[in-house]
Amino acid sequence: MKEFEPLKNAVNQYLTTQQVADIEKAYLFAKEAHGSQARYTGEPYITHPVAVADILAQMRMDPATIMAALLHDVVEDTQVELNEIIDLFGKEVGDLVDGVTKLTQIHFENYAQAQAENFRKMVMAMASDIRVILVKLCDRLHNMRTLSSLPPDKRRRKALETLEIFAPIANRLGMHSFRVELEDLGFAALYPVRYRVLQNAVEKALGNRREIMEKIHHQIQESLKKGNIPSPTLAGREKHLYSIYKKMLTRHLSFSEIMDVYGFRIIVDKLDTCYRVLGVLHNLYKPIAHRFKDYIAIPKANGYQSLHTVLFGPYGIPIEVQIRTEEMHKMAENGIAAHWLYKSEKKASHEAQTHAHSWLQSILEMDETAKNPVEFIEDVKTELFPDEVYVFTPKGQIIELPARATPVDYAYAIHSAIGDTCVAVRLDKRLAPLSSTLVSGQQVEIITAPGARPNPAWLNFVVTGRARNRIKHYLKKQQRDESVELGKRLMEKALLAHGIAANEDVLMAIVKHFRLESISHLYEEVGIGNRPALLVAKQIAKSITPLTALEPIEQSKTPALAIKGTEGLIIKYAKCCRPIPGDHIAGLIKMGQGVEVHTLHCPNIEKYHSMPDKYVPLTWDEHTKGDFSVDLKVHLVNRRGSLAALTLALSEADSNIEVMRATDSDKPHFNVEVTISVTNRQHLARILRKLRKRKEVLHVVRNKL
DSSP: OGGGHHHHHHHHTTSOHHHHHHHHHHHHHHHHHHTTOBOTTSSBTTHHHHHHHHHHHHTTOOHHHHHHHHHTTHHHHSSOOHHHHHHHHOHHHHHHHHHHSOOOSSOOSSHHHHHHHHHHHHHHHHHHOTHHHHHHHHHHHHHHHTGGGSOHHHHHHHHHHIIIIIHHHHHHTTOHHHHHHHHHHHHHHHOHHHHHHHHHHHHHHHHHTHHHHHHHHHHHHHHHHHTTOOSOEEEEOOOOHHHHHHHHHHSOOOHHHHHTSEEEEEEESSHHHHHHHHHHHHHHSEEOTTOOEETTTSOOTTOOOOEEEEEEOGGGOEEEEEEEEHHHHHHHHHGGGHHHHOTTOHHHHHHHHHHHHHHHHHHHHHHHHOSSHHHHHHHHHHHTOSOEEEEEOTTSOEEEEETTOOHHHHHHHHOHHHHHHEEEEEETTEEEOTTOOOOTTOBEEEEEOTTOOOOGGGGGTOOOHHHHHHHHHHHHHHHHHHHHHHHHHHHHHHHHHTTOOOOHHHHHHHHHHTTOSOHHHHHHHHHTTSSOHHHHHHHHHHHOSSTTOOOOOOOSSSOSSOEETOTTSOEEEOTTTOOOBTBOEEEEEETTTEEEEEETTOHHHHTTTTOTTTEEEEEEOTTOOSOEEEEEEEEEEOSTTHHHHHHHHHHHTTOOEEEEEEOOOSSSEEEEEEEEEESSHHHHHHHHHHHHTSTTEEEEEEOOO
16 A cells, blocks of 8 residues: 555545545555556556556546546456446546557557557547546656666657657647656657767756856846836746757757757736736847747637747847746646646636647547548647747637648638638738748638639648648549549440440449449549459450359469459460569550560550550559569670589579570670579569579679560
């Protein structure tokens, strides 16, 4: 029970006796379920969920969230089922646990896809209950604090994931203190040497600038006193290491350029005092033009509010100052978590929740049109940009967008129908290109037309995931509709050439044979070139009586089913270029002879590229097996035993010699043209490497047109 005591003391400060008892019950259940399981650190596994719950308790979270934190790994790592959690602790706790639990029962092709799907599931759960992400962030924070015990590859992977996903999410939810710690821990794990070098440089720089900081602090303090500002809190503001590193990297600034800026924060009692302080500071030091931002009148997307100004300090030193109220400061540090921490401040916490839910709703819309989890997570990363621009609608409503957003991004942010039909834009009542970069403070008016449709060129400049996703979704649907229409026309024409009407029964038999979803799917496959119309028509013609007789035609010398899309047709391999599995290939349809397969760039097929009735794009079937002929040209040293060495090398490489032609020469070298059998390009590559190692072989190449 000793690991539970700090958590018990924390929850005792704000929860009832019964609620603390329920949390203790969850702790005992989790401890028994995890049993003898241990972490990489060697500690009992239960120490991790208790630590996560303790972080949440410091945020004054409700009992259900604390219990979910204690139980969040039980379903994944033990034999306990989710239903058992629901029966013992209620549906609310069960839903939170389910939202945080990773997907372990589904097989994915790779780690990236699995992680993307895990993240997608978490976002879906976040949308229904924001507490899911708070548990997940605390889980990640504790894991990052104990990351040193993991193997190096896992350490780097977790650190990268934290910097790319979890820290930006904390920022998007306004949780500044979480973001800073996650970023610095991720930076230290991903680039340990850079972290140490930067840490030492910062410590040294801070020591050297202490005297100047004290002087500026004293001058500001005196000015605030003369301005009768009631009990302000003035403190120096230090940049965290990852922030310094990122600025050096992205803005190409030197360390000294970043550290030459001195930061201060002033916290006052109420909103109008913020603007009075601003006047006092601008009277003390000259402000730098274009460096003032009013995030009080126009808050950031995550609910952040402050006045920002940059001043010319003593000796020309730039001074960055943030001015905010106590309430704004709590919101800036804790964001969405302020809803539980400071329940009395309902307006601020309500705004934070509204911003969070608005963002999550846009993420849900992205999920509906994303092609796969990996595409979804990439779109979400786009949405996690920390910088925003704020523009106005014609009615004066403020719309927040990522930095470098365009009028098209704005149009889709208003409504997808407006984005789909926009044709022009007025920026501050003047016509401007749709590719213009929006600037904070502009008034944006979108002009639409009923028949207008998204332009593929927009993908070159839109920056929001929502806009990109909607455009892609429309283009995919348009492409599919056009492919179906084209495929239908091609099929009707191809069937007519064989004297067959496009009968539904005939087409359905082919659909079933190819295991397609519908006739439309067949048309789509034909339209995009996956199944050439002439080949499908020929298959129908050969199998029309009876319809079920759709077996490949047996030929003694010609293998069937070797190439995708040619089932039921005769296949011959061209001798001019001798294609082998792994080569890029195309087919030449020869009436009454089937398909002749060539390498894609064979001169004998290039002139047919623009003749769809003769030229067919092909791909190898994954399971193609057999021996294929290849011509080699070998340059040998002209001495006794050279030919024998060549044949021995080919035999050792598991290849058979079909034909060999040598040219007589009185010179010290001579050429041999040899036709050998191989199974695929990998086999051929092994043969070529083996031949090149022989001292008798001066040069060897594959001989094709």
